[in-house]
Amino acid sequence: MYKMYCGGALLALLMASCSTGSKTNDSLNSPDNNLTVDFGVNAKQQAWYLVKRNSQVVIDTSSLGLVRKDADFSKALKVADISESEKVEDTYTMLTGKAKDITYSANQKTLHLENAGGQKMDIVFNVSNDGVAFKYKFPETSGDVKYITDEKTAYNFKSSTKAWLQPMSKAKSGWEGCNPAYEEYYQMDVPVNATSPIGEGWIYPALFKDGDTWVSVSETELGSNYCATHLKYDEAEKAMKVVFPQPEEVFAKGAALNPESKLPWETPWRILAIGDLQTVAQSTLGTDLADKAVTTDVAFVQPGISSWSWAILKDDSVNYDTTKQFIDYAHQMKWPYCLIDAGWDWRIGIDKIKELVAYAKERNVKLILWYNSAGDWNTVKYTPKDRFLTEESREKEFKWLHDMGIAGVKIDFFGGDGQSMIAYYHDILKSALKHKILVNFHGATLPRGWQRTYPNLMTAEAIKGFEFISFEQNVADAAPQHCAMLPFGRNLYDPMDFTPMSLDVIPNINRRSTAAFELALPTLFLSGVQHLAEIPEGMAKQPDYVVNYLKDIPAAWDETKLLAGYPGKDVVMARRKGTTWYITGINGENKAKTLDIDLSFIKKDGFIITDGATDKWESKTVKPGKTTASFKPYGGFVMKF
Structure with a gap:
């Protein structure tokens, strides 16, 4: 029948x-x-x-x-x-x-x-x-x-x-x-x-x-x-x-x-x-429904937070001394990674990169290096480039990176969705996996479940992220609504390297979101390596309870619950790591609001960091059970239980 x-x-x-x-x-x-x-x-x-x-x-x-x-x-x-x-x-x-x-x-x-x-x-x-x-x-x-x-x-x-x-x-x-x-x-x-x-x-x-x-x-x-x-x-x-x-x-x-x-x-x-x-x-x-993982040899895959100079400081920050500062920054924040962006091959040089690898290792920090995917599909001049176009060159570069002690690569400026380009993504992931190199794709396509197949794929951009906010005021104006859309859209299944969180200032930009909104983004957005935009000078201005919170946030989760929200308007998300729950809320609209949320699944007291009524920040104890979350216009909060 x-x-x-x-x-x-x-x-x-x-x-x-x-x-x-x-x-x-x-x-x-x-x-x-x-x-x-x-x-x-x-x-x-x-x-x-x-x-x-x-x-x-x-x-x-x-x-x-x-x-x-x-x-x-x-x-x-x-x-x-x-x-x-x-x-x-x-x-x-x-x-x-x-x-x-x-x-x-x-x-x-x-x-x-x-x-x-x-x-x-x-x-x-x-x-x-x-x-x-x-x-x-x-x-x-x-x-x-x-x-x-x-x-x-x-x-x-x-x-x-x-x-x-x-x-x-x-x-x-x-x-x-x-x-x-x-x-x-x-x-x-x-x-x-x-x-x-x-x-x-x-x-x-x-x-x-x-x-x-x-x-x-x-x-x-x-x-x-x-x-x-x-x-x-x-x-x-x-x-x-x-x-x-x-x-x-x-x-x-x-x-x-x-x-x-x-x-x-x-x-x-x-x-x-x-x-x-x-x-x-x-x-x-x-x-x-993605292809199963191609290997179980995944001990080298360690999700975590990365410091990153380029987001705020741009090209001139890619130098030896600034990179040492950002390695120290990652060490102080207990973050496992530091990303060195475009031009490191000539702005710093191979010999000095080797020194930085050793310096970082002493501080329990690993380095990630930027690459241009190259090919004739664009006219980008940033280097290094042409390193992954053939099997021979891929194998040589990934082996060299592994032997030198580099943890991962950020590969930028891909050229579309044709079958041959999709095959190029697969070729890179396979070769990087063989040599135990983590991968971040930028200027790229949606991963479509590749992070299950290739556990070394930590994240991919494929979104109008923070760098665009730092370029143009109109992007900053639209950012709160855009961010409130992403958990329901681009970031629904696949990791997203938005590179979030500016708590202090963005040069020449009037940020519309509050500091608490920004603080919420690293636990709202899913990314195996979460590259944070805030720099040491900005972090030094924050209260100890904000800094300490950021020293202990996961980049991978055991469980997720949507507690409230509407695409483009607001979202309250609960994520669990071990026995600890992180509750994240952002308001994508330019008006104050309250949302009812049910925290009955949590069994112990925690704390909330949110926008202060008169000061920049406010922190206090919060209890489980049914409660009301209050937002300032373009505001946010984080809770930890």
């Missing part, structure tokens, strides 16, 4: 397909039966799916299918078989992110299809309590390479749906032609059919709301044999559609842009976290 949904404008089509007596449609429920995906092939011989929450349509009837250069799997399809439902479970440990020990449980069915030529394609559906995921598979074997020219996947939201979307940038636009780098502002609470201001659609994760149901759309398990995708509203289908990168987004001229591979072949998972806002914010689908 199977359950089938026949409703809306497709009633006649579905009845026609059902009347043949063959099984062309089916349904799959989540373990708690709150989510349902209906799927099949309609009377027009096209694959479709539909998603419901509590029997209410969330994603209306939407297209599925792929088009290969040699075969079309978007039409003239027939159902060869639909598998029985089976339970899939996975338990895994994350070294970074919102939770440590994670269990994924879902029900799964596979729709086995054949096209007009008898060629096979499967669509695998997983439904968990927090969402729906599906992927395409070509199960046959080929000796030749196949090419996908189009993906028909669509998300047909109701016209009443509102959306929170970050525009995809125009390739080779921006400073030195560095785009796309996932560094645009979110369009918030806009119609689902809103036009992207840049014209290139929207990146993941994309957030939607209709009634009391929230949906976050993204992708994960992106391997070397597929390009990264994004979304674009299709006026003909009246739905969001998966689209491929722009032609310029390749590793080199003639390199792979769209997907190409021999068979058998699987696409990345298309993932939809679905539920109330708390369910979506706490979802781990982005790593649940």
Whole structure:
């Protein structure tokens, strides 16, 4: 027996397909039966799916299918078989992110299809309590390479749906032609059919709301044999559609842009976290369905805080004496890392870098070095560059870094989402992992679960972060709202190197957020290495209780709870490390407010640091239980229990 949904404008089509007596449609429920995906092939011989929450349509009837250069799997399809439902479970440990020990449980069915030529394609559906995921598979074997020219996947939201979307940038636009780098502002609470201001659609994760149901759309398990995708509203289908990168987004001229591979072949998972806002914010689908870790040799992977001179002091701070000061700063703050930014190869030099490595080691601090990803996809002149473009040069550089005692690299200025560029990311991560080097990608794409596959991937920028605030006043003006969006968007699944926290002054910028707002960001934002912007001079001006708090904040978490919030307006997040809870709150709006929060899950007293009524800071004891959190305009707080 199977359950089938026949409703809306497709009633006649579905009845026609059902009347043949063959099984062309089916349904799959989540373990708690709150989510349902209906799927099949309609009377027009096209694959479709539909998603419901509590029997209410969330994603209306939407297209599925792929088009290969040699075969079309978007039409003239027939159902060869639909598998029985089976339970899939996975338990895994994350070294970074919102939770440590994670269990994924879902029900799964596979729709086995054949096209007009008898060629096979499967669509695998997983439904968990927090969402729906599906992927395409070509199960046959080929000796030749196949090419996908189009993906028909669509998300047909109701016209009443509102959306929170970050525009995809125009390739080779921006400073030195560095785009796309996932560094645009979110369009918030806009119609689902809103036009992207840049014209290139929207990146993941994309957030939607209709009634009391929230949906976050993204992708994960992106391997070397597929390009990264994004979304674009299709006026003909009246739905969001998966689209491929722009032609310029390749590793080199003639390199792979769209997907190409021999068979058998699987696409990345298309993932939809679905539920109330708390369910979506706490979802781990982005790593649940990522490829498993390629190694268990991970003792060298140590999350933590890093000092960093460039954020406030810029290029001239990349010198020997200033770096020694920031090593001392990290040591005094009990932070494990210090980042040396662009130009270290000539501003400091190899011999002096070796001295700094030894100096840092004496103080229990490890160094991270900046690199230019190079290639001809941009015109950036910063060095060192050209070190990772070939396997031979990657291996040589990572071995040298490991032998010298360098802990990690920050690699900047990538060039897009084409398959060849995605393969470059994988090549770097594999080689760095082999030599036990931590990796931070900047000017980069969304990681899409790579931090599970490669535990040495600590973070990635892919956001309009602090450096932009330090450049332009209009960015600083928009920062509080932007920050209040990120836990529900960009930072939902993947680590984000926003490089937060200015407690004192930003040269030539009037910071809009309060100091307590800034103090909240390192525990609100998820990043395996959290590079903090504040410099020693600014830290020296803060009260002891603020400094001591910052000496003991984790960069990886055992558990996360959303306590209150609304995208772009405010957020209160609880994160646990061991037996200690950190409660973080920020107000993204220019008005005072209070939010009700429930701290009943906490069993002992703690303290709060917040904006003072008359002074800059205020600290006092706080008790567990139901309470009210008060915010100044653009204000914030941290609690620790």
